[in-house]
Amino acid sequence: MCTVRGLVKTYPAARGRRGAPGTDAVRASDGIDLEVRRGEIFGLLGPNGAGKSTLVRQLTGLLRPDEGSVELLGHDLVRHPERAARLVGYLGQESTALDELTVALAAETTGRLRGLSLRAARAERDAVLDELGLAPIAGRPLKKLSGGQRRLACFAAALVGDRPVLVLDEPTAGMDPVARRAVWAAVDRRRAEHGTTVLLVTHNVIEAETVLDRVAVLERGRIIACDTPAGLKELVGDEVRVELVWRAEAPLHVPEVAALRDAAQAAGRRWTLRLAPAEARAAVAAVTGGPAFAALDDFTLTTPSLEDVYLALGGRAEGAEGLVKA
Ligand SMILES: Nc1ncnc2c1ncn2[C@@H]1O[C@H](COP(=O)(O)OP(=O)(O)OP(=O)(O)O)[C@@H](O)[C@H]1O
Numbered sequence: 041m042c043t044v045r046g047l048v049k050t051y052p053a054a055r056g057r058r059g060a061p062g063t064d065a066v067r068a069s070d071g072i073d074l075e076v077r078r079g080e081i082f083g084l085l086g087p088n089g090a091g092k093s094t095l096v097r098q099l100t101g102l103l104r105p106d107e108g109s110v111e112l113l114g115h116d117l118v119r120h121p122e123r124a125a126r127l128v129g130y131l132g133q134e135s136t137a138l139d140e141l142t143v144a145l146a147a148e149t150t151g152r153l154r155g156l157s158l159r160a161a162r163a164e165r166d167a168v169l170d171e172l173g174l175a176p177i178a179g180r181p182l183k184k185l186s187g188g189q190r191r192l193a194c195f196a197a198a199l200v201g202d203r204p205v206l207v208l209d210e211p212t213a214g215m216d217p218v219a220r221r222a223v224w225a226a227v228d229r230r231r232a233e234h235g236t237t238v239l240l241v242t243h244n245v246i247e248a249e250t251v252l253d254r255v256a257v258l259e260r261g262r263i264i265a266c267d268t269p270a271g272l273k274e275l276v277g278d279e280v281r282v283e284l285v286w287r288a289e290a291p292l293h294v295p296e297v298a299a300l301r302d303a304a305q306a307a308g309r310r311w312t313l314r315l316a317p318a319e320a321r322a323a324v325a326a327v328t329g330g331p332a333f334a335a336l337d338d339f340t341l342t343t344p345s346l347e348d349v350y351l352a353l354g355g356r357a358e359g360a361e362g363l364v365k366a
Contacts, residue, residue: 041076041077041078041080041112041113041205041237042074042075042076042099042110042111042112042113042205042237042239043074043075043109043110043111044072044073044074044075044099044108044109044110044111045073045108045109046071046072046073046107046108046109047069047071047072047073047074047095047098047105047107047108047109047110048067048069048070048071048072048105048106048107048108049067049068049069049091049094049098049103049105049106049261050065050066050067050068050106051065051066051068052065053065067261068091068094068261069091069094069095069098069105069108069261070091070260070261070262071108071261071262072095072108072261072262072263073263074256074263074266076237076239077237078235078237079231079235079236079237080237080238080253080254081227081228081231081237081238081240081251081252081253082237082238082239082240082252082253082254082255082256083240083241083242083248083252083254083255083256084096084239084240084241084242084255084256084258085242085243085245085248085255085256085257085258085346085350086257086258086259087259090258090259090260090261091258091260091261092209092241092258093132093133093209093241094261095258096130096207096209096239096241097132098110098117099112099117099124099128099207099239100124100128100130100207101117101120101121101122101123101124101125101128102121102124102130104118104121105118112124112127112128112205113127113204113205115127125154126154126203127203127204127205128203128205128206128207129198129199129200129201129203129205129206129207130198130206130207130208130209131194131195131198131206131207131208131209131211132209133209133210133213135182135190135191135194138150138182138193138194138197139181139182139183139190140181140182140183141181141182142178142179142180142181142182143169143174143177143178143179143180143182143185143193143196144165144169144178144179146182146193146194146196146197147164147165147168147169147193147196147197147200148161148162148165148200149161149197150197150198150200150201151164151165151200151201154200154201154203155201156200156201161200161201164200164201164202165200168196168199168200168226169196171222171226172192172195172196172219172222172223172226173218173219173222174189174192174193174196177189177193182194186214187214188214188215188216188219189219191211191212191213191214191215191219192215192219192222192223195208195211195223195226199226199230202234202236203236204234204235204236204237205236205237205238205239206227206230206236206237206238206239207238207239208227208238208239208240208241209241210241210242210243211223211240211242212224212242212244212247220247224247224250224251227240227251228251240252245345245346245347245350246345246346246347248346249269249345249346252269253268254266254267254268254269255267255268255269255272255346257272257349257350257353259353264353265349265353269346272346272349273344273345273346273348273349275349275352275353276314276344276348276349276352278316278317279314279315279316279344279348280314280315280316280317280320280341280342280343280344281312281313281314281340281341281342281343281344281345281348282312282313282314282315282320282323282324282339282340282341283310283311283312283313283338283339283340283341283342284300284304284310284311284313284327284336284338284339285309285310285311285336285337285338285339286309286310286311286335286336286337287309287335287336287337288309288335289335290306290309290311290335291331291332291335294330294331294332294335296326296327296330296332297326297327297332297335299326300313300323300326300327303315309337314348314352320341324339324341327339
């Protein structure tokens with residue numbers, strides 16, 4: 041369905057101007073091979089700057105690779121990037137092109153641009169606004185909406201005209217849980233009813249886990265893992281995640297707590313540890329059975345999630361500095 045071979049894209053170095061420092065060249069795609077199957081919901085996961093947007097912009101014909109090939113539904117998109125518009129419904133990270141339009145007109149205009157008759161564009165517009173709960177704000181201009189509402193309106197527009205492939209760059213960024221659920225339900229419905237293939241860029245690993253068939257993890261322009269969520273989880277084996285939340289400072293004077301310090305990733309009052317099951321049981325027994333218990337606010341034990349895989353592979357913990365040890 042979509043085959044990518046040896047994709048390379050380097051952004052050139054820029055000279056600094058007016059005393060500002062220049063930037064080095066960035067190899068944002070560094071030899072990417074990828075195969076997405078028809079009807080698959082395929083995720084691209086990775087830290088900021090890993091090269092996810094650069095990759096999807098090459099898959100949608102918006103950015104020309106330096107080297108390599110992109111074939112989408114039998115079309116060579118490096119040679120014929122203009123063909124992507126007929127194949128792909130693309131939701132980019134920014135929406136400025138539609139900002140002046142109302143929610144209804146953004147959806148209708150997209151339909152018209154995709155070749156629908158006026159009557160068909162209006163029918164699809166009404167159906168998609170209803171489906172996503174946007175009818176009450178259909179008459180409002182995008183630029184006067186909240187970030188999450190604007191995102192949902194752009195998502196609605198991307199769905200109009202029924203493209204066989206949807207490429208969605210962080211579709212649920214800034215959305216509340218109700219809107220996020222509506223997005224995932226709409227994606228699922230298109231796959232079930234039309235066999236739509238979906239390529240999804242996301243940071244939200246926990247949310248993505250429930251909808252993705254396969255995931256590629258990107259880091260510094262390379263794919264460092266690609267498998268089903270379950271297959272990726274096997275990489276972290278039977279590790280258990282232990283979360284300890286302290287009332288205030290961790291009681292490091294308690295030897296059992298001090299012993300866990302090196303294995304823990306600390307974020308404020310919260311410690312996260314990844315341990316073998318027996319070690320996890322021992323750790324919980326130690327902090328709940330002894331003098332540390334008075335300092336403990338809460339604890340949880342969970343089996344591995346896609347986020348644990350991501351971290352184990354060397355991804356950056358959200359909000360944390362530096363790489364997390366495998
Ligand atoms: N137009 C550009 N010119 C120069 N460098 C760029 C440009 N766009 C992106 N980059 C650089 O290329 C690398 C990959 O960027 P890209 O936007 O593809 O990452 P990403 O994985 O989508 O990140 P995020 O999760 O933050 O959206 C980064 O180092 C970024 O700084």
